[in-house]
Amino acid sequence: MVKKAHALAEQAWKTLSSRPIYQNRWLSLCEDLVELPDGRTTIYGVVTSGECAGILPFLDSHTVLLVKQYRYVAKRVTWEMPTGGVHEGESIEAAAQRELSEEIGYQAGRLTRISTYHTSKSVMDETAHLFIGEELASLERPPDETEFIEVRAFPFTDALQMVLQGEIVDGMTIIAMLHAARLRGSSVD
Structure with a gap:
């Protein structure tokens, strides 16, 4: 059998x-x-729901920017990296840059793809594309009208500890942080 x-x-x-x-x-x-x-x-x-993009933006080699916002479905406030859907006809990289611009007011001079995965393999067809964003340049662009967010800089090691201690609960952010830690040789214990 x-x-x-x-x-x-x-x-x-x-x-x-x-x-x-x-x-x-x-x-x-x-x-x-x-x-x-x-x-x-x-x-x-x-x-x-299609494809989405998430970008872990590094202000410098030791500092990441995270956004804090209330998530309706989770019924809680979360810290996470900028994320959002890919619009019809938009490239994944363009979506990543748009989300960076809308959520934190920056554009990345360099995007490095670190992972592509299915956010829910059983009932949802969403595919997430994760990037590290570096060489950030400040932009003047209006925020998304449905988002009410706070942006804060964190030492990467502090943000990694937030993941390991369960303070960051967003799956896309957790995966991106762990990949970034691996790529940077950071300890995740």
């Missing part, structure tokens, strides 16, 4: 039908009827 289950683990599920349930400008929800690898069918809810 284990051998058969193992073989079925890599077989794609087949979408038999998809029914839209809800849609707004940020996401859509569909209910799919899918055929499983063993021939049975089941209902699967799928949230579609």
Whole structure:
């Protein structure tokens, strides 16, 4: 039985039908009827929100900028790096620069991609693209009208401790901070 289950683990599920349930400008929800690898069918809810970009901005080699804001779904205030959705027709890098501009008023002279991953592999199709932003230049650009944020500079080592102590709870920021620590040879214990 284990051998058969193992073989079925890599077989794609087949979408038999998809029914839209809800849609707004940020996401859509569909209910799919899918055929499983063993021939049975089941209902699967799928949230579609597309791609997003997150940028860990370094003011200098030892200082990062983080934003603090209230997150409605989490029902709490969080510290996180600038993040946001990729608009239709926009490159991932352009989205990253736009989010930096809107949230912290800077543009990065150098963007380094550090990770691309699925934010939720089970019910959401969102793909996150994470960058380190360096060589920041100040910009004059109005903030996003739906964001009410505070921007603060942190020593990178302090921000890393915030991740390790559970003070930073945003998944994109945690992943970016840990990658940045690895790339910079910082200890994460």
